[in-house]
Amino acid sequence: MNTEKLDIYDITIIGGGPAGMYAAFYSGMRAMRTKLIDAKEELGGFMRTYPEKLVWDVGGVDPIHCEKLIDSLIRQAKTFDPTIVLGQEIARMERRDDNVFVVTSKTGESHYTRTILLCAGRGMTQIQKLHIEGASRYELNNLHYTITDLSRFKDKRVLISGGGDSAVDWANEIVKLAKQVTVVHRRDEFTAHEQPVAQMKASAKIMTPYIISRLYGAGDRIESIALEHSETGAIEHIEADEVVVNHGFDRDFGDLLKWGLDKEDYGVSVDPRMRTSIPGIFGAGDFITYGSKVRLIAGAFNDAVLAVNSAKLYLEPTASDMAGVSSHNERFNEKNKAIMHE
Template structure:
């Protein structure tokens, strides 16, 4: 089939997390015909796992619930009307003789594009569940792997097992809601950022190094748990109302890491311009690694800008290195008029 007969995009973004959504906006700003493909049926990526979490570290935005940030990012992503494809997991990529890249989904759909931007984030994540006999019976009652509604923990004793950022953040936010929050972690050191860890130690009961080893319940609810000191083996029991397990996620990138792209233990490696080892293929967000990588939502935005700029230069070496600033970018002229008219009415 001739290229003229194909529906070819300038850039196809694989993944609809924060990096993918911002890349969809910024590539539209650069007048690139854009397609975004998301394996799930909604945008947001890994951010969907903690909708109630307060996000503090996005520049210029006051603390906001994650679900609200997702909504804002999605509206921004749709600014220049990119094509959005949901429910397709990309499994293969081939390069035609005419240099057009062909992406194939697991269900056989073909997508034609001049460049690819990989924003797969943490891939298809799977919660690391509690490896304790009988734990699954409590999953519909008071054993939780994520938190979507803080109100259900009001005035209760909540035990949180875990030591990463999510466990620390949940502990701090539940401290204002629950009667008591106890955090158990198998090591003395926590993986979260320093300030939230200090706050947690001040407002929660912290037990380290302890592991959650047994659950005791009546019917389908946990009533108390067994905790074991990982150094001495000493066991103790504690009454609880709710148990939250935050032991991380298993990552599944499908076939993306088998595309002969240079990579390490996590995703693919890019250079300072977000270029992978394959010409025309770029990356942004948590899926990529480079020396100064910042694994924050704010870092994903910067990655997306650099990747889109590189894709634009790949397609048109004479193009500007970056888009004009929004205050005088012609792409916003009509949109600014409409906004100004609404504000005056």
């Protein structure tokens, strides 16, 4: 096949969450021709599930609503004009004799690239819903699996079920507005980070170890909930105006895990330089795992930098180990002039 007639990129990033978006920016700093592909019709990845949530742990950024952080990351990702392809779930991968990868979407489009960076995050997530008879009829009213408008909880009695980071973070946000917040978890210990858990315990009513066993309502609104003690089976009843369930997500990576990549229980294995078991394919963000992996947005940014640097060296072994810092990087000269002019 004549490679001159093909549109071949230096790097193709699969996944448009924080790792993928920052990688698109950083690969531009490295003067790499970049394509970013996401299965959804908008960038943002898993962060789109909690747009109203306040994010505190990104370096140098004041507490910011997730939706605004996504907007900033999108603008940054577009700094060097990468090609962005939305609505294409990548399925197949093959390497040609000339070492060019061909990745093909489920809709049949093919993309040609010299390296691949997998930033698939948590994959195509599906919310774990309540498996309780009749629960679905309340979903359009006061049973919530995600939150897009915090104001609806003002002066309400709110019950939250879950013990992970999202459930705890929502409790800490909602308690500022609600009349009362009760957090129910099936175990005594919460899996979220220590400080938010301590904050939640100081401001919300905690009921452990309990699970939701039945919902009682009128029409399409929940009015009260039966809670069952996980150890004794004893039943407690509590009235609530709004119910938030955050029991996690089922992860589906589609065909990406069929490529022959080494993997562990929680992600595709990479080495300290974000290299997978297949030369030329790299990983970043929640999709990957390694010994010192940090599962924070800030950690995804660092993964992205390491992965892009490795991809650059894979293509050009004599290239510098990293991009020049922005204050001295000639890629920003004209952009800095434009900003100063404004």
